[in-house]
Amino acid sequence: xxxxxxxxxxxxxxxxxxxxxxxxxxxxxxxxxxxxxxxxxxxxxxxxxxxxxxxxxxxxxxxxxxxxxxxxxxxxxxxxxxxxxxxxxxxx
Amino acid sequence: xxxxxxxxxxxxxxxxxxxxxxxxxxxxxxxxxxxxxxxxxxxxxxxxxxxxxxxxxxxxxxxxxxxxxxxxxxxxxxxxxxxx
Numbered sequence: 779x780x781x782x783x784x785x786x787x788x789x790x791x792x793x794x795x796x797x798x799x800x801x802x803x804x805x806x807x808x809x810x811x812x813x814x815x816x817x818x819x820x821x822x823x824x825x826x827x828x829x830x831x832x833x834x835x836x837x838x839x840x841x842x843x844x845x846x847x848x849x850x851x852x853x854x855x856x857x858x859x860x861x862x863x864x865x866x867x868x869x870x
Numbered sequence: 871x872x873x874x875x876x877x878x879x880x881x882x883x884x885x886x887x888x889x890x891x892x893x894x895x896x897x898x899x900x901x902x903x904x905x906x907x908x909x910x911x912x913x914x915x916x917x918x919x920x921x922x923x924x925x926x927x928x929x930x931x932x933x934x935x936x937x938x939x940x941x942x943x944x945x946x947x948x949x950x951x952x953x954x
Contacts, residue, residue, distance in 0.1 A: 810902075811902040811903050812902075814902035814917070815898065815899055815902050818898050818917075818920055818921050819898075821920075821921050821924050821925065822894065822898045822899070824924065825890075825891075825894055825924050826891060826894075826895075829887040829888075829890050829891040829894075830887075832883055832886070832887040833883065833884045833887040833888065833891075835883065836880045836881065836882065836883025836884040836886075836887065837880060837881075837883075837884050838880070839872065839876055839879060839880035839883070840872055840876060840877045840880025840881050840884070841872065841880070842872045842876065843871065844871065844872055844873065
């Protein structure tokens with residue numbers, strides 16, 4: 779089975795479990811506070827995943843290692859290559 | 871080392887998402903188990919908003935992404951050549 783198939787299968791399982799507990803026949807047997815937590819659970823998981831993604835992006839942005847000398851060296855190479863190509867007749 | 875701006879923005883994002891996560895978790899998961907006469911409930915909107923606000927924000931996000939894609943595609947049209 780492909781990865782997509784696995785993900786969809788897992789989502790379908792969890793989704794049907796949630797639907798059975800929250801919307802389906804077992805509804806009234808769940809104690810009221812648990813019911814109140816259960817109903818918004820998909821939205822909660824989505825928001826939690828969004829927060830995790832945002833935090834990961836922010837953290838990797840903050841801890842990224844710039845290489846100043848490599849950047850300067852690359853700019854130099856680019857300038858030299860441009861001058862060389864311009865000399866050989868290529869118009870930018 | 872990332873530049874100072876990058877670090878500020880990055881850690882700011884981390885702090886913001888942490889605050890958001892904690893607030894939302896308390897709202898959805900913890901509050902139903904606290905008696906309704908406790909003072910903490912005054913800091914949280916009624917429960918319907920806990921679903922309406924993220925759904926509305928998600929739809930807005932999709933709208934902006936769609937508008938962005940439309941603008942980029944519009945700008946990258948090639949002019950149609952007329953052949954006489």
